[in-house]
Amino acid sequence: MALLPSSVLAGCTGWQSAFDAQGxxxxxxxxxxxxxxxxxxxxxxxxxxxxxxxxxxxxxxxxxxxxxxxxxxxxxxxxxxxxxxxxxxxxxxxxxxxxxxxxxLTLAGHDDLTIKVRGQQWWWGLEYLGPTPDERFETANEIHIPVGRNVRLQLEGIDVIHSLWVPGLAGKQDLIPGRRNELTLRAERPGAYRGQCSEFCGLQHAHMALLVIAEQQETFDQWMRSQRERATDPSDAEIAAGQQVFLSRPCAACHAIRGTSATGTNGPDLTHVGGRRYIAAGLLETTRGSLAAWISDPQTLKPGNNMPMVALSADELRSVSAYLASLK
Known part of the structure; x- marks a missing residue:
């Protein structure tokens, strides 16, 4: 079982307990x-x-x-x-x-909020679906849902078999390559509910966590509107320099930031990464320092992950971490 810092525990409702059921x-x-x-x-x-x-x-x-x-x-x-x-x-x-x-576990209606969940080694790709293309957007490792409403999760395994389990809200369901399974979530009260992969999927299986954040409908609608927006433009020289470093290095080939030329699909969408609570699927809290640590040496923090080391100078590392932290 993956272990998170005490600050994560304090922010979660129903810490890994199926007996503290809120869905x-x-x-x-x-x-x-x-x-x-x-x-x-x-x-x-x-x-x-x-x-x-x-x-x-x-x-x-x-x-x-x-x-x-x-x-x-x-x-x-x-x-x-x-x-x-x-x-x-x-x-x-x-x-x-x-x-x-x-x-x-799979009962859902036609008007339910639908989210496509892709399990990968070792993170969760999320796509909020909508009736029109401009209502769709992608994010990673953090699912926001409205309280008191059924949410249909379309589960897909991209590389190996994974299994999604949010003990406080629902049971387990496998994500199998080549097959789509479904799981229905419904939170009865606001809170942050920790989930994890419960099917051994490789070296970093224990570090493949996610948060389900249940919010009141008004707060959720506001979050949805902000997530559909493109990334914010740089507000100062250091952040602007960080954007240039990101776009000129291999980062842009693997990650997408809407509103820029970065359109990679191999890694998580980073359009609003600075607004997420954690990075690396629950491994680190999202701060400028943790972003810099992850960029400088991802293999030490999470051995075996698919992100290569990118050689950056100290100034480049500071500026790119400032840029990513500003994406909220």
Missing amino acids: ASAISIKQLMVLMVVICSVVWALVIAVLIRALWRGREQVERSIGPDPVIERRTARVVVAAVTATVIVLAVFTVVSFFTTRA
Whole structure:
């Protein structure tokens, strides 16, 4: 399991606990787990009680050297039949309840907010879909959703099998290359809910986290409007110099920044990277310093990731980190 700094823990609701359910799907899963635990506990207690009684009666029969009693034999047969019948009923109840709980994970309407989620080694690519091209935009590693509304996630694996799990809001669903699965999220109250990849996907599997940020509809609409905008123009000389460094180096071949000539698709969209809480899929808080550290040596921070080292001078590193931090 990936571990994040204490500051991340403080900002999250329901830290990695399926029992702190704040979404419709998560509540259904929690109720199913509680039901199974209660029934299985009762069954276990009954089995232990019958076992103790049988051992005790068997001991008495041995001490008295008494042969099988027909009455006891018939009573035992009835107990066995009742136990088998109860087992069948319990399994049938578990099957039916599990079916409807699993079905609830993908229930969605035609007017639901739809987000395409792409799992890659080792980050989450997100595309908010809309009826027209100008309403669509891309981001990474941070899902914003409105409170009290179903959100349909279209899940795709780009390289290997991943699995998305946000314990406080829903169950797990795999992202498989060549196949599209769906998962429905619904948050009943505002908060930041931590999610992660729950299917081993390579060296940095433990560092493939994301945040689902549930907001009131007005706040969410404002965030959507800002995300559709192009990147802000440089506001001072250092930031302008950083933009030139970014566009003239291999950065622009892998990343996209809308409103500039950077249109790469191999890495996360950085149009509003400075406004995200974390970078590198939850590895570091988004500060100018962490951006500089990541750019200067991504392989030390996250060995095996697909971002190459780019040779920059100290001045270039300072300016490009200032530029990225300004993209909010």
